[in-house]
Amino acid sequence: MKVDTPKGVRQLSFEESYTLDTIQKIIEDNFKLWGYDKLYLPLIEYYHTHSKTLDKNLLKNSFRIVDRYEGETLILRPDFTTQIARFVASLKDKTFPLRVYYCGDIFRYTVPKADNIYQRRQVGVELIGVPQIEADAEVIAVAVTSLKSLGISDFQIDINNVKIHYGIKEILNLDDGTFAEFMGFIKNREIYNLKKFVSKFILPEDLKEFIVSLPKLKGGIEIISNLKDKLPTGLKEPIDELVKIYSILKEYGLSDYLVFDLGEPKEFEYYTGIVFEVFSVKNKKVIGTGGRYDNLISKYNGDYPATGFAFDLYYLMDILIGKFHNKKDYYIIDTTDDKLTAYRIASNLRSKGFSVARDIVKRDVEKSMDIAFKKGFENVIIITVENNKKRVYIFSKNGEKKVLEIKDILG
Amino acid sequence: MEKISFALPKGRLFGQTIDILRNAGILKETVSQDTRKLIIESENFRFFVVRSKDVPVYVESGIADFGVAGDDVLDEGNYDVYRPVDLGIGYCRIVVAGKPESRELYENLSNSVKVATKYPKIAGNFFSKKGIKPIVYELYGSVELAPLVGLAPFIVDIVETGTTLKENGLVVIDTIKESTAKLIVNRVSYKTKSQDIFLLINTVESFLGGL
Numbered sequence: 001m002k003v004d005t006p007k008g009v010r011q012l013s014f015e016e017s018y019t020l021d022t023i024q025k026i027i028e029d030n031f032k033l034w035g036y037d038k039l040y041l042p043l044i045e046y047y048h049t050h051s052k053t054l055d056k057n058l059l060k061n062s063f064r065i066v067d068r069y070e071g072e073t074l075i076l077r078p079d080f081t082t083q084i085a086r087f088v089a090s091l092k093d094k095t096f097p098l099r100v101y102y103c104g105d106i107f108r109y110t111v112p113k114a115d116n117i118y119q120r121r122q123v124g125v126e127l128i129g130v131p132q133i134e135a136d137a138e139v140i141a142v143a144v145t146s147l148k149s150l151g152i153s154d155f156q157i158d159i160n161n162v163k164i165h166y167g168i169k170e171i172l173n174l175d176d177g178t179f180a181e182f183m184g185f186i187k188n189r190e191i192y193n194l195k196k197f198v199s200k201f202i203l204p205e206d207l208k209e210f211i212v213s214l215p216k217l218k219g220g221i222e223i224i225s226n227l228k229d230k231l232p233t234g235l236k237e238p239i240d241e242l243v244k245i246y247s248i249l250k251e252y253g254l255s256d257y258l259v260f261d262l263g264e265p266k267e268f269e270y271y272t273g274i275v276f277e278v279f280s281v282k283n284k285k286v287i288g289t290g291g292r293y294d295n296l297i298s299k300y301n302g303d304y305p306a307t308g309f310a311f312d313l314y315y316l317m318d319i320l321i322g323k324f325h326n327k328k329d330y331y332i333i334d335t336t337d338d339k340l341t342a343y344r345i346a347s348n349l350r351s352k353g354f355s356v357a358r359d360i361v362k363r364d365v366e367k368s369m370d371i372a373f374k375k376g377f378e379n380v381i382i383i384t385v386e387n388n389k390k391r392v393y394i395f396s397k398n399g400e401k402k403v404l405e406i407k408d409i410l411g
Numbered sequence: 412m413e414k415i416s417f418a419l420p421k422g423r424l425f426g427q428t429i430d431i432l433r434n435a436g437i438l439k440e441t442v443s444q445d446t447r448k449l450i451i452e453s454e455n456f457r458f459f460v461v462r463s464k465d466v467p468v469y470v471e472s473g474i475a476d477f478g479v480a481g482d483d484v485l486d487e488g489n490y491d492v493y494r495p496v497d498l499g500i501g502y503c504r505i506v507v508a509g510k511p512e513s514r515e516l517y518e519n520l521s522n523s524v525k526v527a528t529k530y531p532k533i534a535g536n537f538f539s540k541k542g543i544k545p546i547v548y549e550l551y552g553s554v555e556l557a558p559l560v561g562l563a564p565f566i567v568d569i570v571e572t573g574t575t576l577k578e579n580g581l582v583v584i585d586t587i588k589e590s591t592a593k594l595i596v597n598r599v600s601y602k603t604k605s606q607d608i609f610l611l612i613n614t615v616e617s618f619l620g621g622l
Contacts, residue, residue, distance in 0.1 A: 188493060188494045189494065189601070190494055190614070191496065191612075192495075215493070215495060216609060218609075219599075219603070245511065261602065281599075284473030284597065286598075
């Protein structure tokens with residue numbers, strides 16, 4: 001018997017599926033509370049539409065298929081943000097701000113091992129058309145309130161402004177190759193290599209110190225509030241933006257979760273400003289990422305600033321597994337020959353909003369009851385005939401037993 | 412306080428790392444690997460004794476906060492870990508070696524090259540960047556045999572003293588990279604246990620800087 005699946009996919013259990021569904025619903029409900037509209041997007045897109053806009057790594061690792069009719073290369077969605085940028089560019093009527101949310105699977109090639117798998121699931125928002133920091137603050141607030149509504153409090157949001165890294169590129173006049181090398185040092189936090197790197201430039205001591213200390217510039221507002229005086233003009237603005245977003249989120253009462261981390265590079269090339277990552281502290285996982293991408297939509301058509309974020313639903317599911325229980329209400333076992341009574345009782349209960357399943361397998365009543373409770377049903381209804389009269393017994397999970405006449409339960 | 416966990420490679424690097432931690436004043440007790448224990452507890456630390464190639468696996472997954480791994484191990488895998496400090500220990504060179512008479516062949520490589528190695532990724536990248544297509548034979552040990560029996564004219568391997576090469580009549584033909592051991596850190600530990608992590612990094616840095 002062949003029952004195996006590819007290494008790069010995950011087959012969820014019933015419990016995992018229920019947990020994932022519940023999480024998705026809670027998060028989407030929160031997105032709605034913030035006035036976001038859901039958008040369904042196709043799973044398949046043209047390669048050529050996104051080949052100039054998608055992050056290089058995402059493009060390289062996209063799943064590709066050839067369209068039999070057109071001969072075009074198609075990709076399975078590797079990322080929602082670029083898809084939404086494509087959608088917004090295609091809109092005739094653009095009224096901003098646009099608040100969009102989405103939920104679905106993304107596909108990325110990877111060497112399949114541990115958490116690196118081909119197919120993952122995301123739920124996220126995009127806020128399009130607002131250049132102000134208020135928009136960045138809003139998406140972070142949406143992320144925080146979503147986690148709170150899931151009952152997760154053990155998280156941290158690391159925030160940075162990638163304009164700092166671009167500012168350094170400009171001040172040091174780095175070509176793209178050297179900048180990539182520099183960003184490699186930043187990404188791996190190779191302090192020893194940054195020291196070697198800055199020693200090649202003639203720079204004010206304060207600036208050298210700032211660049212070498214980037215991997216360690218991490219913490220509360222105090223680590224950035226003193227920085228401004230020491231830095232050249234090009235680096236003052238991005239720091240100002242960080243201070244501003246902090247003060248907005250402080251007013252919202254959400255600043256406790258924020259940690260500045262100036263050494264964190266952006267995850268995708270299209271990010272242009274404030275970026276952030278959401279960590280689960282105990283599970284040591286990145287459960288969400290987001291940021292501002294002001295130049296992405298213009299690569300399709302038009303010029304609109306935008307920001308957004310996405311949660312990784314598999315990581316959230318792993319964290320919350322066991323927290324939500326799939327409670328089903330009634331399981332009906334009809335021992336009589338005429339099955340109409342069971343059908344009527346089931347319909348009646350369903351019309352009142354209860355979930356009801358019927359035992360349609362022939363086996364011992366006791367065995368059926370056992371299975372029902374194991375499958376998460378709260379109550380078992382048994383229909384029998386006693387003295388030529390149909391009777392209904394209701395057993396609950398905690399051992400309570402009730403005897404009813406048919407008319408009572410249908411009434 | 413939550414203990415800091417450290418994945419350390421068996422062998423010489425284990426002792427050298429413990430020496431650095433002790434001389435820097437981070438560790439008071441002496442910790443030795445002369446037992447078969449895989450987990451050693453000492454003060455605020457928990458050491459995992461693992462194979463050198465496994466160190467980044469424990470650190471990337473967050474089971475260990477810190478680890479010690481050479482460039483040979485880090486470049487061969489694709490690990491998402493931070494590497495803030497060059498510990499300067501475990502020095503070796505990642506080289507291309509072969510029989511002395513293969514030098515001429517190496518200098519005139521034009522199209523493809525056969526290489527035997529324990530480091531398929533490093534070897535592959537090195538030759539690909541030169542525009543030469545590498546045909547890589549991945550081996551798990553005694554790589555020096557390959558040129559002697561004609562599996563491949565060249566090997567890519569790490570060399571400390573060069574004794575093994577010499578004993579087998581092989582020479583270093585090209586150096587790919589010099590390698591030293593780096594202190595590596597789990598990304599999320601770095602971000603969420605910053606105080607403890609930075610204290611250790613700073614202490615090690617200033618100790619090494621003062622040498």
